[in-house]
Amino acid sequence: MISAPDVVAFTKEEEYEEEPYNEPALPEEYSVPLFPFASQGANPWSKLSGAKFSRDFILISEFSEQVGPQPLLTIPNDTKVFGTFDLNYFSLRIMSVDYQASFVGHPPGSAYPKLNFVEDSKVVLGDSKEGAFAYVHHLTLYDLEARGFVRPFCMAYISADQHKIMQQFQELSAEFSKASECLKTGNRKAFAGELEKKLKDLDYTRTVLHTETEIQKKANDKGFYSSQAIEKANELASVEKSIIEHQDLLKQIRSYPHRKSKGSALCSAETEPTRDQADQVATTSNPDESADADLYACRPAYTPKLIKAKSAKCFDKKLKTLEELCDTEYFTQTLAQLSHIEHMFRGDLCYLLTSQIDRALLKQQHITNFLFEDFVEGDDRMVEKQESAPPKPSPGRPPSRSPEECPIPQVFISVGSYKSSVESVPIKMEQELGDEEYKEVEVTELSSFDPQENLDCLDMDMKGSVSSGESIEVLGTEKSTSVLSKSDSQASLTVPLSPQVVRSKAVSHRTISEDSIEVLSTCPSEALIPDDFKASYPSAINEEESYADDSEGAIHFQASISPPELAEAEEGSLENTLSQTDSSCCIGKESDSLRVPLSTPAHTLSDPDGVVSSPPQRYRQKDQGFHVDFAGENASPSRDNSSEGFPAFELDPSRLLASRDVSKTSLDNYSDTTSNMSSIASTSSDRTPSSAHPTGPSSERHKKRAGQNALKFIRQYPFAHPAIYSLLSGRTLVVLGEDEAIVRKLVTALSIFVPNHSRHAKPVKHWVSSPLHITDFQKWKLIGLQRVTSPAGAGTLHTLSRYSRYTSILDLDSKTLRCPLYRGALVPRLADHRTHIKRGSTYYLHVQSVLTQLCSKAFLYTFCHHLHLPAHDRETEELLASRRASFLKLNLGLVNEDTKVVQYLAELLKLHYVQEPPGTGHPTLRFDYVPSFLYKI
């Protein structure tokens, strides 16, 4: 059966640095085609070649003790998606690579069955025959009726694109961990409930038996026991024992370390709200139950029943389904999370990577990015909110998810993964552990990384792959991408941990748990390896050695990056990095010579001090915090000001995307647009109203359209520059016109130039028909105004002329613009009517990049101390003013009116930074007393 195991390359995680290394000389018969479909076309995007399914999907399988590996469900639940792909076959594959042979039951030397709170294992594998690559997440659920009380399950993300799996490993792992944690929590709850029932049964049975025994005793007081009595006594004794065992189990399951470490905070954060929610449900359905009722408290309504002495045979009973194994609330949550994952990783890898890099870079500018960016909303607010009240999603629906909430993109491009698809790593390191703790664990608990142990691990892995069959390649595991876990922020996450905690955690850990060690050490490593497999064993070691060599080489490689190049990559423009990354991730299999330069940005980016500055795990949590906070803010009547300030956006799907005020947009809108875009009817997709719509595909569409219209405006109107200058400098632009559609279109297009006051809402009002008021100019920076020809409209025009000093007026009907003069250099660059850019989305990106540059100037200007405050007491205000002016002119290269733009942005930055809950409160209406001019075409 096993002819050519595609397996095996092991490395220590420290050495796994994505450095290029020369492929170890594998014996010919073990080598596998690296990119199985390369022959079918030069186009690396034709990833579906060879694959039997139309797009990525998630598969949940179980290793049933009765029938073996079997697929349970797929997400999306649509046969079109996986097509002719053999789910049964693939379930067998993925279930057979569970390295974590979990051990539950009576451990040697223990009187009672012992539950292990095992960690999930995360494996990447590929099936070259099927053209499928999968991230596989194994987990075990507890089932009282199952053998050893455990049921192994796995969730797999299956894609035809190997690189997607490899490079998104960390994100996949984080997301699946959340799903798994949710599922497991629900399972523990259900398991505890089951135990409670069982205990009640047993108790009842004991009482019955006891009475019977007493009756018998009374019946014959002759001093000897009948065989029947002895039997009863035995039965009673076994019931007693059973009770003690079950009580012990219940104690164990209840004592599940909920917050095992801070690193796993994401899991508890994920479960926390659901727990609240579940509690809520419980309290509503069951008012008697106190609010802080134990999570595992069972319903008192249960009537115990008698348990027969002989339990049913294993195969007689029907095993519980996955739904039955898990608390309903949690199960739906899990499904929601999974379909969120499916949404999140939809699309091409290039796209995913680009948007991740984009987001990562934007997060770096968390002080300025509220000004023009759409989708990082609330993120850094959340950082502050994080410590406050625990996030609480609105009951009745799972916390909303969205692609934008995906963990912080780990900007790295693993060169190693291009080189070799055949590598494998000892799994089961506690991912959350920081390096220090990790080492400590190593030292105190076991020396899993001395060579001998390594071999043991290797054995385990090989054992796993033995059964997995020929075409399975174990490509990598959790630790294979461990660069990420070395980011300093992650270390800082674990800092507060006391060593004891770490140790106890380590004990509960699968591989490093004592039980497992026993297993490992009692089994001679050689014995585990099938004979015909031993041949490959040395080669694996060779490979490992070569790895070590390579990592040395890698250091040279890194050091040899020439400083200018490095600097360029670091400070380089967004596009630059993007394009490089793009190409690098598209190219995949190329010659070494090509690969090395491409990897340069990757290295700089993956530098812990560089882009990746916060741990991926935190973002989900923050997002929840954000949503909650948001809702609260809007709901709070005491803040009528704020809600008044940014009134609800009209529920207009076309404007939806411009709106940041996501929480106010009804779910209907979402489902509308979702159903438009989603070609499949996923049962659970409806349950995940994603607040992330602005980043979804339709948001792209929106941007594209806005960009296209803006481009049209620039080409059509020669006075586009002063109009855009008005927007950038915070002077309200009123777009006056009779036709609502035209006005709205232009307002949407121009809104890409409007700096935001806060993350809440864009100060854009698409359509007004009533006369404007002074407060409107304070609130809105871009207004679409209806021109009414009837006398009633006179008032509108009158106020417009009365407040003319606060506004620029773009009259669409007569094609005139009335606004101050603009003579700067910035806007011509932003909006060149002779631009060669043709596509809306390209233009949008162009605008974004120019604006980002502008933001950084504003940032510099705002945060230079001596520009705003005297360096010493004797400095006069005039001196400061001249210093400011020369800084703007000489250092930032701003001419004429451009300074006003930066000054305006600086004021917004100041306000935003100083405000206590950032983004609340109103910016004042700032204006200048400058003359306006009338522009005509």
Added chain:
Amino acid sequence: MLPMHLSEINLKTDRTNSATKRREEATLKKKSPLQTIGEEQTQNPYTELLVLKAHHDIVRFLVQLDEYRFASAGDDGIVVVWNAQTGEKLLELNGHTQKITAIITFPSLEVCEEKNQLILTASADRTVIVWDCDTGRQVQKVSCFQSTVKCLIVLQRLDIWLSGGNDLCVWNRKLDLLCKTSHLSDTGISALIEIPKNCVVAAVGKELIIFRLVTPTGESLEWDILEIKRLLDHQDNILSLVNINDLSFVTGSHVGEMIIWNILDWTVQARECNFWDPSAQLDTQQEIKLCQKPNDISIHHFTWDEENVFAAVGRGLYVYNLQMKRVIACQKTAHDSSVLHIAKLPNRQLISCSEDGSVRIWELREKQQLAAEPVPTGFFNMWGFGRVNKQASQPVKKQQENATPCSLELIGDLIGHSSSVEMFLYFEDHGLVTCSADHLIILWKNGERESGLRSLKLFQKLEENGDLHLAV
């Protein structure tokens, strides 16, 4: 691109205006000498505004509580306490059921333990409430009035306060009624001021009535208030009454009489009533007609400094010099409609607000070429002699008599309110607060200074967060 100067669009839009009568009037008078300044106002420091919204009806009163707080009150019966720096609404005081007719701060005694700022409000519901502005607590309420209290005055020296409605009542701090006058008139007291020798002056219709307070002495413990004198010099209802210095107070009537009184013997020191004198008008026939409408010459408000009394007369502003006993500067149509409130700033600036919804900032300047070139309008004379001479040839003689040595020059206007600006309050540090019949209060700020303050705050916050690293 054809940049064109833009008055056409103004004209066009202005024509169609029908929002208010006042504004229509303004539009018609496009050619009247109403001085306009245009959009370029280099001397106007107010480049930031903040709209404060809390009232549901006309906001009529603003009163300063301390360096950073003020209270507003109006026809909706609520009093709102604001932070003048941030525009934050600090308190809302609810207690009156009808519109508020008077509001005054009640300074706490130095000896008093309680340092809380108190204010007194009188309302058309015939009550007076004492509020604690720090807690928002209603300290006490008096509701035994026979008529609406229209004015309040605090005599801090005696630690009493007086309320003027149809009669005049004297109260102590504990709100005990000490004494009261008999019924004075059905129109009631429109203004009250304190003058020396325990006297107060009340304006009742056309009359000024002087009352003397009899304080408790060794002989009697009773308070009493006695009418001393009635002054009948005004021809029409007295609208304004203010103390201008230790020596005199000034009154203004509906028909434009301004009388300066000796504060000690209550005799007329000076009197100016030619505000509507056609000879003082340089304008067209139509203008004179308009001006002769009594409403256009009623004196709504006075303000003063050491040398001058500034009067809001109809739509115009007049500066009366106390020593020269004559008008030294005037702006006859300073606004499109009645000027409601004026205030003098330290830097020779005068601010006026009007029913036309605008606030204007003026500067009192001395005419430089007065001696050499006695031309009528001080600051148009730069545009060549020929034109001026041509224009001024006829009235030049009158001008020489009436020529004002100074001029009020418009240096800026604040446009924000959509309805009559009832009152404003000037804060040295925080700018200007205006209240209006459009229910809004607007905080006008010096943008440059605010920007500096924000920077200061920003770096303070940075320092607090430990993120400030100053390069040496």
